[in-house]
Amino acid sequence: AQSVTQPDIHITVSEGASLELRCNYSYGATPYLFWYVQSPGQGLQLLLKYFSGDTLVQGIKGFEAEFKRSQSSFNLRKPSVHWSDAAEYFCAVGASVISNFGNEKLTFGTGTRLTIIP
Amino acid sequence: ETGVTQTPRHLVMGMTNKKSLKCEQHLGHNAMYWYKQSAKKPLELMFVYNFKEQTENNSVPSRFSPECPNSSHLFLHLHTLQPEDSALYLCASSQAGASGTDTQYFGPGTRLTVL
Numbered sequence: 001a002q003s004v005t006q007p008d009i010h011i012t013v014s015e016g017a018s019l020e021l022r023c024n025y026s027y028g029a030t031p032y033l034f035w036y037v038q039s040p041g042q043g044l045q046l047l048l049k050y051f052s053g054d055t056l057v058q059g060i061k062g063f064e065a066e067f068k069r070s071q072s073s074f075n076l077r078k079p080s081v082h083w084s085d086a087a088e089y090f091c092a093v094g095a096s097v098i099s100n101f102g103n104e105k106l107t108f109g110t111g112t113r114l115t116i117i118p
Numbered sequence: 119e120t121g122v123t124q125t126p127r128h129l130v131m132g133m134t135n136k137k138s139l140k141c142e143q144h145l146g147h148n149a150m151y152w153y154k155q156s157a158k159k160p161l162e163l164m165f166v167y168n169f170k171e172q173t174e175n176n177s178v179p180s181r182f183s184p185e186c187p188n189s190s191h192l193f194l195h196l197h198t199l200q201p202e203d204s205a206l207y208l209c210a211s212s213q214a215g216a217s218g219t220d221t222q223y224f225g226p227g228t229r230l231t232v233l
Contacts, residue, residue, distance in 0.1 A: 004160075032219045043122070043208055043224035051219070090161070094218035105174070106218055108161040 002027040002093045006109035014117050015083055021076040021112050023065075023091030032094035033074040034106070035065055039087045047089075050074065061085070086116045120144055122225035124209050130231045131199065139194040139228045141209030148214055150192040151222065152184060155206040167192060168214070199232045206230070 003026045013019055025031055032051055036044040048059025055067040065076045074091060091109045122143045131137050143150060152164040166174035167186040181203075183195040192209055206227045212220035 034221070036224075041226070043124075043226045044210075044222075045224070046221055049221060094220075105163050105176075106222065110158065110160050 002107050004091050004093050004107055004109035006091055006112050008112045010113045012115040016080050019078045019081045021089050023074045024072050025093040034092040035076050036090045037087045083116045088113050122223055124225035124228050128229045132233050136197040141192040143211035147211040148189050149212045151210040152194055153208040201232050204232045
């Protein structure tokens with residue numbers, strides 16, 4: 001079964017600074033990878049996803065993520081954060097191979113809470 | 119209304135009450151999901167419906183009872199809940215039922231408090 005680790009529970013950055021949120025996954029084949037963002041009191045919104053092809057993926061709101069197979073990582077980056085980026089960020093991995101058990105689930109990490117200081 | 123909507127947004131109930139959560143998706147999707155989000159824990163998938171048929175029950179206690187009358191509506195019936203069931207319950211939908219690969223679209227959630 002797949003798993004996701006987001007090693008940073010909470011990150012604080014200054015407005016205008018660059019950001020990198022870490023995500024490591026465990027999965028035997030090529031994974032489907034997602035980053036979602038959750039603002040307070042809201043559901044999850046998809047930022048970007050990786051299925052195949054170019055390993056640098058562009059998303060909404062100026063975010064990008066890079067898939068590195070050798071490191072089993074899919075880190076999220078933004079060159080300059082805005083106060084509105086304060087939220088919780090979730091990395092998720094899905095299976096590209098259907099097992100004998102049928103549909104595989106989307107597995108989420110525990111999230112990284114991002115605080116922006118002026 | 120667009121996207122995925124959930125009602126109510128907040129619910130407080132006693133352990134002996136019976137209540138229902140409602141989810142509606144306006145995206146023309148065929149799969150719908152219930153997740154439980156508790157503090158400091160990953161999202162827990164509870165149920166999956168694909169073309170109105172339940173395809174996943176992730177060992178959820180019977181005090182949670184889902185219902186999917188059509189591809190646009192999903193309910194979660196609650197009865198005899200425990201305080202540890204207090205959480206944010208999220209509904210999601212996707213085009214098809216491949217929950218590991220489809221992009222899922224989430225509603226805002228229902229914040230449930232069990233007294």
